[in-house]
Amino acid sequence: MNKKRVVSSTPLPKPTEIKGLRLDGAFSLLSDDQRDKLDKAFEEDRKTRRQAEAKSATLRLG
């Protein structure tokens, strides 16, 4: 009869149980207002990068 292989589990201790410190994910730390502000800022960031002037692209560097 084959013996079942024993595989050890990752030797990491379990997190501490502290009331009020259980998170559902990193973003659960943020309020709705904070999330809205960040979303707006990141959209603005994208928009700014898209506005890179066509003039820069054709500058000749020598």
Add this chain to the structure above:
Amino acid sequence: MDVAAWESPDPGEVRVLGSQADWDQLASEYENLLAENLPGGRMGPHMRPFRRCLEVAQEGGASSVVVETRYIDVDYRSEFSAHYSRSFRTPPATARRLHFFRAPLRPEQLWDLPTDAGYLGYMVLRPVPLGPVGRTMLRPPPGMEPAVRTMVTDYATVFGQRFEIAAVPFMQQDAQFDRCAHAAAWVCHYTAFRRQEVSRRSMGAFSLSADPSLGFGRPVPSDGLTVLQLLEILRLFDLPCQFYDIENLPSVAPGPGTPPDPAPQRPDPAGMWDTRIISICCRYLNSGVPVLVGNEEHAWVLCGYQRHARASGSDWIRFVRHDDQRGPYLWVDDVLNDVAGGYTYSPWRWLIVPLPDKLWLVPEPAEGMAAALLPSLAQRVVSAVPGSAAQTLLDKAARGELRWRTYARLANDFKAELVGRVDPIVLREYRMARLSRFVWVVEAIDRAGRQSGSQDVVLGEAVFDGTSNGLRPQPMALRVPGVIYLFPPDGSVRGPLICSPDSSRSGGVGPA
């Protein structure tokens, strides 16, 4: 040029550089040798990089130079094959290489050099009078060394003897086949090559690979590269670039410790007032990544910076520049009014950052997200456990003493560099975590501690997935004083884990 003169003494020589007169003689000998090939016979400004390289070696304490004649240099050979071999007056096909040592060496030691001779690096010289300095790896001058952040390690074999050198690569344009943009791109690429991120590309390949449809005029002789050509060459050579138009710089989302955007001072161009240039460059230099900068006509490379604390107002930053027309390791005293060495660099117009392919996330959104998450986490911890050490971060934020330091690292380097920097629990958790190949790390810095000269100034950090989206930078770990959380890719949460409440040393490259 007389090939026999260029290639002798064969195979090389050692010269003592014991006095200023020895250095002057070395410089003038090379000027005369190269000027033979120049109509009119005067070298002018084209020797400035050569003289600056000598200055760097001299400041480093060199007292002897070993000259390899008839040196077969990959970069010069590529230029020779593609260009000089086709010219009517063909220069020699070989280069020279000068190796600088602190120790005074004797000719009979050439084949048995002492291993502790104090190797300071090398400079390749092309037999091209309008652009003699080829691939160069010279140790930064002593006073500047802590500021230089993009150094890589290279090895040179001197008559069968291997020496190691840590330096920022430098090369001068030859003013015909390659120009400042080629030289600046080569500096960034050779840096990435020495880090084993990309394969080696010779200088000739930079000229031959420029897409003519993205520029003007004839590719050879080159009048320079357009920004689009520069971006395309680096993409082709496996270093896709992040581009910043200085007239349209991104902001970091407002949060505690995030400086407000500067008020525009129009009609001045943004390069004269927009201080965001500084923080953007610092994020990449903290990562050890060189930043290619340009104005309307010229390109150069930033390879470091030094912070000067000021009692009132924000700190002042001095950058370190490699300018192919002036030489390596030159201070940039004022980014917004950049005049140096008789040339007006201001206003800067754009920044190009060649990056490894798998670093997709840009740093500004990551920094904004960290500035929101870390104080929120500290607040949550303090609410759950009143009086806990996380209060320190909130207090610093309330007093305006919080700053953010952002850098990218290979996850493996980030893990390796934790030893002696963080407490054993943080080390265990980060090392056992599954992280993306590259990570962005945003550290919460105790500004007062930094100003007082303390090394332990990191109150906590957020570690981001380098492949996450700039619209929602994904944290993989958050740490505030005393508590750490990890967010594995399966969506689970590991934490809270109790760790040391003490501040730690900063990661990334160079001082915080």
